[in-house]
Amino acid sequence: MINTNEILETIHMxxxxxxxxxxxxxxxxxxxxxxxxxxxxxxKIYEKITRQADRLVATGEAIEREFGIPIVNKRIxxxxxxxxxxxxxxxxxxxxxxxxxxxAKATGINFIGGFSALVQKGATPADRKLVASIPEALAITxxxxxxxxxxxxxxxxxxxxVAAMGRTIKQAAERTADRGxxxxxxxxxxxxxxxxxxxxxxxxxxxGEPECVINVGVSGPGVxxxxxxxxxxxxxxxxxxxxxKTAFRVTRMGQLVAQEASRRLGVPFxxxxxxxxxxxxxxxxxxxxxxxxxxxVCGTHGTTAALALxxxxxxKGGVMASSHVGGLSGxxxxxxxxxxxxxxxxxxxxxxxxxxxxxxxxxxxxxxxxVPGDTSAATISAIIADEAAIGMVNSKTTAVRIIPAPGKxxxxxxEFGGLLGSAPVMPVHPFGSDAFVARGGRIPAPMQSLxx
Amino acid sequence: MRAIVTVLGKDRVxxxxxxxxxxxxRNVNILDISQTILQDYFTMVMLVxxxxxxxxxxxxxALLAAEGEKRDLDIRAxxxxxxxxxxxx
Numbered sequence: 279m280i281n282t283n284e285i286l287e288t289i290h291m292x293x294x295x296x297x298x299x300x301x302x303x304x305x306x307x308x309x310x311x312x313x314x315x316x317x318x319x320x321x322k323i324y325e326k327i328t329r330q331a332d333r334l335v336a337t338g339e340a341i342e343r344e345f346g347i348p349i350v351n352k353r354i355x356x357x358x359x360x361x362x363x364x365x366x367x368x369x370x371x372x373x374x375x376x377x378x379x380x381x382a383k384a385t386g387i388n389f390i391g392g393f394s395a396l397v398q399k400g401a402t403p404a405d406r407k408l409v410a411s412i413p414e415a416l417a418i419t420x421x422x423x424x425x426x427x428x429x430x431x432x433x434x435x436x437x438x439x440v441a442a443m444g445r446t447i448k449q450a451a452e453r454t455a456d457r458g459x460x461x462x463x464x465x466x467x468x469x470x471x472x473x474x475x476x477x478x479x480x481x482x483x484x485x486g487e488p489e490c491v492i493n494v495g496v497s498g499p500g501v502x503x504x505x506x507x508x509x510x511x512x513x514x515x516x517x518x519x520x521x522x523k524t525a526f527r528v529t530r531m532g533q534l535v536a537q538e539a540s541r542r543l544g545v546p547f548x549x550x551x552x553x554x555x556x557x558x559x560x561x562x563x564x565x566x567x568x569x570x571x572x573x574x575v576c577g578t579h580g581t582t583a584a585l586a587l588x589x590x591x592x593x594k595g596g597v598m599a600s601s602h603v604g605g606l607s608g609x610x611x612x613x614x615x616x617x618x619x620x621x622x623x624x625x626x627x628x629x630x631x632x633x634x635x636x637x638x639x640x641x642x643x644x645x646x647x648x649v650p651g652d653t654s655a656a657t658i659s660a661i662i663a664d665e666a667a668i669g670m671v672n673s674k675t676t677a678v679r680i681i682p683a684p685g686k687x688x689x690x691x692x693e694f695g696g697l698l699g700s701a702p703v704m705p706v707h708p709f710g711s712d713a714f715v716a717r718g719g720r721i722p723a724p725m726q727s728l729x730x
Numbered sequence: 731m732r733a734i735v736t737v738l739g740k741d742r743v744x745x746x747x748x749x750x751x752x753x754x755x756r757n758v759n760i761l762d763i764s765q766t767i768l769q770d771y772f773t774m775v776m777l778v779x780x781x782x783x784x785x786x787x788x789x790x791x792a793l794l795a796a797e798g799e800k801r802d803l804d805i806r807a808x809x810x811x812x813x814x815x816x817x818x819x
Contacts, residue, residue, distance in 0.1 A: 280814065280818070284816075285813055343788035343792065346807070527816045534811060534812060538811075
């Protein structure tokens with residue numbers, strides 16, 4: 279029998295350290311729903327999602343009860359919608375988002391990702407229509423998440439798409455101005471987007487994926503934070519080992535839940551995403567882990583190094599614990615969703631420039647950042663371009679999820695509620711990038727040798 | 731199917747009897763028990779076999795939790811697999 283201390287340790291992790299499975303995400307291919315008649319395509323989309331995900335929520339809840347481990351979210355990702363809707367003869371793709379939203383509501387999940395386009399090298403007419411439909415789609419649906427991939431290490435950066443996304447983000451904010459620009463919280467701009475990411479808002483079901491798949495995202499910043507409290511003052515060798523061991527345990531639990539969900543649903547297991555995903559709850563913060571390493575506040579000098587160690591140790595610990603690791607896997611640094619990040623940003627210690635540096639060594643990018651409502655589309659595009667360049671050159675996923683909060687200025691706070699938390703409005707540089715963004719075209723793919 | 735039942739709460743007369751009766755009434759067999767008192771706090775861990783119970787396991791877990799709550803005890807039943815996964819390679 280497992281010894282009592284191990285059992286109590288697990289229960290303590292769940293009860294007091296916010297250990298949970300962050301999401302079970304079912305990926306569903308919608309490629310066979312393409313139809314020249316948009317109404318018929320939407321009907322097929324609704325029917326396929328509700329059929330495949332019929333038992334998703336009930337199964338997740340049953341596993342939760344039997345194992346005594348919270349599964350916070352049950353979600354769905356689908357084929358990038360531009361690929362499906364492209365076959366239909368219509369100008370707006372908003373009805374496709376509505377079909378996704380209706381299916382999400384019918385299945386009882388809380389987010390559906392995949393209102394997406396992949397335009398890293400160029401856009402098809404369908405991709406352009408999808409991007410043009412994003413602001414309205416996000417304003418009138420509740421659960422639909424959208425993402426656009428504008429760059430990759432192999433293709434370079436599509437600067438026309440970067441410019442378009444700056445404008446799209448502004449429009450999405452304006453269309454949801456009554457909710458603090460909430461539409462932008464459901465919109466991610468990627469470089470090197472992955473096909474099997476279970477986390478929202480950037481999840482979509484890539485074309486290289488099977489018909490249907492189960493991906494699981496674990497969490498556990500609170501567990502890592504607690505583990506580090508027991509090695510105060512120890513060297514970084516000890517810190518790294520402690521994080522690895524903790525990540526191993528957390529991931530083993532994710533692997534177990536993923537296999538169980540896959541077996542019960544009769545759907546293949548895809549990957550476990552080893553991410554440290556924070557929430558606004560006290561004790562569930564990535565920023566506080568960095569501070570536990572000895573920083574007075576997240577954002578000060580040393581933050582990037584601390585995050586690099588954390589991100590790497592999480593991967594090393596988790597990779598042996600799961601048969602298939604994928605998705606984004608690393609530490610997330612969403613400002614509004616992390617109690618410590620919110621505090622650091624509100625105190626003025628954490629700036630956009632430092633966050634950008636941190637994204638060079640963490641799993642994703644500039645995430646859930648509120649900026650003043652009068653930030654120009656060109657400035658947002660330039661922020662996206664900077665972030666995409668980091669991802670492109672370093673062969674990693676980077677993303678921008680930024681909210682130009684309508685009517686808000688630096689010092690204000692935007693409330694999103696729930697897991698999305700609240701974001702202090704952060705300043706952007708006042709100097710324009712308009713002529714830079716207006717050039718358009720493509721930034722060529724980088725060298726893969728002569729690395730310096 | 732094997733499961734771990736943990737009982738945590740302020741120590742008093744009859745906790746063991748209560749939990750054992752609840753399990754026996756549902757035809758759940760107790761395989762192993764470990765129990766200690768930590769600073770007046772009753773801590774019991776049981777390994778049980780619920781495969782002969784007619785009650786679905788999720789409902790058994792809910793029932794134990796509810797019965798515990800009535801008496802200010804934290805009783806939970808979890809499948810053994812989760813602990814094996816976390817602590818054994």
